[in-house]
Amino acid sequence: MGIFVKLTTAACVAAVTATTALAADYPERPVRVIVPYGAGGSSDIVVRTIVNKINDLGVLDQPLAVVNITGAGGPVGFFRAKDAEPDGYQILATHLGLLTSKAVGTTPFGAEAFEPIAQSGSTRFVFAVREDAPYQSFDDFVAAAKAKPGELPEANSIGGALHFASVVLSDSAGYEPRIVQVGGGAERIKSILGGTTDHTLFTVAEYSNFKDSGIRALAYLAPERSDTVGDVPATGEMGLGDGVSVDTWWLAPEGTPQEAIDTLAEAIRAAMEDPELQESLRAKGVDPTFASGEELAAHIAELADVAMAAGPALKGE
Amino acid sequence: MNIQTPGVFELLGGIAYIISPWPLFYATLGTFLGITVGAIPGLTGSMLIALTLPLTFHMDSGHAIVLLVSMYMGAVSGGLISATLLRMPGTPASVMTTFDGHPMARAGKPGRALGLGISASFVGGLLGWVALVVLAPPLTRIAVRFGPFEYFTMTVMALVLIASVSGKSLWKGILAGLLGALVAMPGIDPSIGQLRLTFDRPELVAGFGVLPVLVGLFAVSQVIKDILDIEDRGLATELSLTGLFPRLSDAARHGWNAIRSSLIGIWIGILPGIGPNIASVVAYTTARNFSKHPEAFGKGSEEGIVAAEASNNAAVGGSLIPLVTLGIPGSVIDALLIGALVIHNIQPGPMMFVSNPEMVHAFVAACLVSSIFMYAMMLALVRPLSHLMRIPKALVLPAVMVFCVTGVFAYDNSWDNVWIMLAFGVLGFLMERAEIPLGPFVIGLILAPIAEAQLRSGLMLTAGDFSPILTRPASLGFLLVALAFLLWPLVRARRAKHRAPR
Amino acid sequence: MTRAAAVANLLFGLLVVAAGSALLADSARLPPPRFDILGSAAVPRALCVLVIAMALPLVVRAALALRRGPSAPPPDAALPPRRPALAVAAFALACLYVAVLQNGWLGYGLATAAFLIVLTGFLAGGRPKPLAIGALVAVVLGFGGDYLFTSVFLIDLP
Secondary structure, eight states: OOOOOOSHHHHHHHHHHHHHHOSTTOOSSOEEEEEOSOTTSHHHHHHHHHHHHHHHHTOSSSOEEEEEOOSTTTHHHHHHHHHSOSSSSEEEEEOTHHHHHHHTTSSSOOGGGEEEEEEEEEEOEEEEEETTOSOSSHHHHHHHHHHSTTTSEEEEOTTSHHHHHHHHHHHHHTOOOEEEEOOSHHHHHHHHHTTSSSEEEEEHHHHHHHTTTTEEEEEEOSSSOBTTTBSOOBTTTTTSOOOOOEEEEEEEETTOOHHHHHHHHHHHHHHHTOHHHHHHHHHTTOEEEEEEHHHHHHHHHHHHHHHHHTHHHHTTO | OOOOOOHHHHHHHHHHHHSSHHHHHHHHHHHHHHHHHHHSTTOOHHHHHHHHGGGGGGSOHHHHHHHHHHHHHHHHHHHHHHHHHTSOOSSGGGHHHHHHHHHHHHTTOHHHHHHHHHHHHHHHHHHHHHHHHHTHHHHHHHHHTOOHHHHHHHHHHHHHHHHHHSSSOHHHHHHHHHHHHHHTOSEEOTTTOOEESOTTOGGGTTOOOHHHHHIIIIIIHHHHHHHHTTTOOOSOSSOOOTTOSOOHHHHHHHHHHHHHHHHHHHHHHHSTTOOHHHHHHHHHHHHHHHOSOGGGTTSSOHHHHHHHHHHHHHHHHHHHHHHHHHSOOSSHHHHHHHHHHHHTTOOOSTTHHHHOHHHHHHHHHHHHHHHHHHHHHHHHHHHHHHGGGTSOHHHHHHHHHHHHHHHHHHHHTOHHHHHHHHHHHHHHHHHHHTTOOHHHHHHHHHHHHHHHHHHHHHHHHTTSOOTHHHHSHHHHHHHHHHHHHHHHHHHHHHHHHHHTTO | OOHHHHHHHHHHHHHHHHHHHHHHHHGGGSOOOOSSSSHHHHHHHHHHHHHHHHHHHHHHHHHHHHHHOOOSOOOOTTSOOOOHHHHHHHHHHHHHHHHHHHHTSSOHHHHHHHHHHHHHHHHHTTOHHHHHHHHHHHHHHHHHHHHIIIIISOOOOO
């Protein structure tokens, strides 16, 4: 190509305007929330629901505006957000895909390249098979999988949060699936219904969406059962671990002023305390949790270690 | 699998739903905006819908669906205007329309070219709608059974088809297709997420997007070419708008072609992940191979326009079928529609018929009404639009350039993409000079990631066994079709040669 | 093959060979196959090899045609003259326009209006009527576009 021109000059101009004004006035122009996933996907929808609530409540003087920077299932947006000017006007909304992206080496950085603002809501996975599958319970499945190690095809989305959850689950249950790259929720349900693959994981939102299309849930990857998922045994009660929780994280590029981070965290907290928003998130299969500050930083650091440890498995080594 | 069909009640409910002021207003607005955006090179339907999505959060959910579906229909149709008049496909789905629409327009028959395209779009849209109402469940059941090997061979087939139709030389057609596929490679591996061929440049992490490359190859390169030839006012002086309205004889002449192309469009629309773009390639090639005058294709063939436009509009209705019956998107725009539904707390899929029947009504009605509105608006707009060819190039070209820059930037907020667009503008210009066809290049770029990801998924499934490509019937069928289409022109040419001396 | 077509073929062929070779070289850094037997490198490598193999004959043919000299008749003298300098200038102006926007030297509205007026002026060759309409279009597109994107679609134009 040869004609790529660096973004830096544009960012510098923006920085000058920002730093001079950053005080009690923040924010004095719209804040861009970079969502590194496609518009209309489940991650995008959760973020947009919260953003709409923040804008409706008017807790900030300026609106938040969602910008979908997609490509490569996340990393493009990660790069863009990391390289954004840390002025509080560009933030990232993502989940543990940021950690797995580093663990498999797609991005040379993980959550340490950002300052945590807040966590807003968590979702989990459901293990599902086709309605007419021979397994009546998760135990049946594990027995079948152990009898044929590396042969039962699992519809996966390699390198992402779902793959991470699947590695953690198969590790604790002691089976080895045949990993098949299938992709997003729509592709995975199609693959299961068409009999191409044997089993898969769905997010709770995807599961509530598809549960009447001809699939059956065998396990809920969580410490205990949930009302949203219904009468599906939790891995916690089967002694197979607590599963992986996928939390929505709001992060700012490293070096963002603390005032901006606190203001945004406060705005997100205000929205998350709204009963209507909590209801709406629950309907989407999202548990309306909230965390910020030290607590959140520790939580992310802990998960980052687990993700790095799962790195070789995620890379197929 | 419990899949339900919209059926007669939804049909009636849909008509009742739409005959009220607000839905009608949104259908009109959506169709109009869709046509406009589709017709402007550089702005595409998926961009319009992605940008409109946030605005629909505060709207009534039914209205939002009517608005978005109408935009979808309008955008797929509007692309034919710029494809015909300026040889710049307004959307990827109208790439095939440039092949014959523009030569006809330059030959002084823009009215006839647009008229045929519009009528074919209308027929395609209506048949797609009929399929949505009556054929949804059986078709979806078949489509769901397609595994990775079927997808792989089908995309390979589409690639072979376009390479075989789009240029004088098959060699150059295949080279263009392979080159487009190669351009799709840098960035993230579509299968396992490995970063590759980026030369360690963060700008290349996203790879070369379809939108910047498409706009660069077709619109920017055309602007360069038009400026080079700006002294050339050798257009037919008389722009004939007769033949805008289809004649009765057209129904006899093009009817079967329109129906066949629509059926191809519907079927390809239903298959998740691929939509109007591929539908138009397959329908166009099929039409050419069944045609009595295959030599006219690419030089202003009426059949070519009909095939391309009927199939891409039919694919709209087709791609809504898996969305409504299973909650599975049939194309990129459908994925955005699903997003709009979920934001309104509506789960697309079979339960929608029980939990939100009015949404099904809105889909079914919007699909029909927007087809009709599209037809009426396009016919009304053709006259003023065809004067586009008369507006001095000095006014049109700068504006097109601004639309290209703004549209490509706004799509992804990325200046890298704008530079990529400009670079591909130069490449497209060079390719034209070297008589390398652009169509296969773009289709290669779009299809290669799908083909690679599907092939590798298949190999993961079989632990490295390639044989299902030949042992699965549908997969083998696609390969045979590709082979037949590749060989048929040679066979026919040989036969013609054989006959000629006598 | 005309001389211009031969040059275009030669340039294009060389460009393809160069790009194919560069990508082929870069693919050497990719890890071995992991989940499937092909891995990330197989498909791009195959494409590189095919593309180079198919472009080489074009290069050779074009080079031979150039050496033989023009075989086709010279272009029709009745055709209007081409304006290569104008095309290059317009493209350079477009690059300048993008650079101005990217670096934020001017706002979107102003930059766009200026670009439109200057390019229209170039193309119209100073004729007043198109220039006047062009100026009007420039103002409408520049500032209208600015309003549409920033206020309606909430997109941050520079």
